[in-house]
Amino acid sequence: MITENEKYQAIIMTLIDNIVHHTSIKKSVNGIIISLMLFSLSACQMSVSTPSNLNNYTTNFNDLWTIMDQHYCFFTTKHINWDSIKTVYQNRLSTMDTLNDVTFFNLCGNMLNELKDGHVNLTSPFNQSRYWAWFQNYPDNFSSTILFSNRYLGQNYRIAGGFDYNVIPNTKVGYIYYPDFTYGFTATNLSYAIASLSNCTGLIIDVRDNSGGTLTYATDIAARFTKQTVKYGYISHKTGPGHNDFSTPEAEYITPYSTVPVIDNWVQKPIVVLTNRLCYSATNEFVSIMKELPNVTIIGDQTGGGGGLPMSSELPNGWTVRYSACPMFDANMNTIEFGITPDIHVDMTASDMGKGIDTIIQTAIQFIQQQN
């Protein structure tokens, strides 16, 4: 028999047990939750910090050198010893008499110009460094005054998108001038320009003084002059910070825009692409593509190059740096960084220019007339 007293004692003991049990569980649970919160919050912090002095010249110099060291794609191709260049310019930095933003910028710009690359620029709020020797040391081979004279484009040429086009007077040769690969155009623009010249016996596409722009425009134009898929080159990219960390080059192709009669018309006729040293970057790639088409002839001067697709980065002080990042090659895996050699090399002569004649266009007209 359990007495009334024992019953109360048992109830009280059970209650105390429950309270003690719950309290210890509660403490444990609370401890676990708080630990979890503290751990997760302490772990959730940025592991990379911003430099304390953004304008420190040594920091910015080292960062610029490192960005180029890890991302620039032509060290091996151009046989450049980037470490020794660092040593030279680091010494110059440490011994500069006057060190301010302008002198520091000039020093960095000069270091970058050792790469001899038109795609490499340092841009600050007050200046942009550049390497222009790829065209400045060569003949212009272009005169807009002559081009827009009545002998060639004249006054009544048509404009479609970025294309200026016409039939060259007193010939059956169509002429399209595309001055800039940043000038946008639609498929319709291109169709009209090409179709309106379809009765010509040949076509000149003039990309002289065109220093590049959008790569896809190059393939968009070239796709109008082939009935077959054509391999025109390869492209690669860095896979890591090492100078030779590159992906396996992958082939690039142009596919025919369509098989309408307009294209059938042009694959049977001679097409000439006119070039000079200012053909750079996307224009250089365009010339490389067109060179793979059987009825296309390149006439003029060697192109300027720019066979590395450029990308950008920045320094702690906010200056931006552009560099060649993805090397591009022609269909035979030759780099196009140093330009495309024309099939027929022609320079504009002073005597022709004096007579208002564009020697390169004249050569192209004669070439097309000979083909017919």
Next chain:
Amino acid sequence: MWRGYLLGSILFMMTSWQGMSQDTPNATTSSAWTLGYGQIHLLDEYLSPLVYTGSIFRADYQSMHYMSLQTTHVSLDWTLTASIGMEHNPAATNSIFYCALQPGVGIHYHFRPVPHLKLLVGGVWDVFFANKYSFSNGNNPYSADLSTRLNASVIAQYNWHIGKLPVVLRYALTMPMVGVMFVPQYGESYYEMFTLGHMQHTIHFTTLTNYLAMDNAFTADFVLKRWTIRAAFYHDYDKHNANSLHFETMQSVFSIGAVVNFAVFDHGKRKVPSNYHDINR
């Protein structure tokens, strides 16, 4: 039992959006909407080696309901986070536009170790998609974070009160365990990836070694007479690396919003059944 829940959750997911309130007349759902503003730190080595800092607006949606009337232990969650922000480099010479979307669905088991305290342990499957656009870069102006993850999820919920005002305090931690993510090659341009279709080595399996992320959410639900207000603090951290590139994001956001607990009983006759289960208890 778990197989049953899994099957049930899949079936429920297929029907819940449209038919939840009609086909399961006694189901109750707690839904919360919050809007917030805060700070974001962002490092994307594909765009820049520098940490960008800026402001972010964020919207969160969360719903939770028991998977069936036969249980008060297993719930199904739907979550959606959308954020948009603008960050600037340390020298304030360039900006990155950021926007992200993160839908997810999860299942939790509810433990009640002590009165007023509920522990939810479970898993969340989500998709994370963030766009980053740098205004100064040439051929690499854009970078995308794209991943799908299986997350471990822990939620602690404590029913408290301030005077006579009931307050539900909640802390939730979500952490991806495994998944798949997209990361561009070290120096590969988006032109190569998406125009030429060269996508090799851009998809990576993720574990805690290459993808560490913790989404912390602290919320306080103030239960008023007719409605419930939610105050929230979100602290999300995401660090992942692949292809020799490092990405990091940390955002801290204060949000405010509303919680709605809704159910349709007996097809709208408003007769509360005896087996009604409140997800918040």
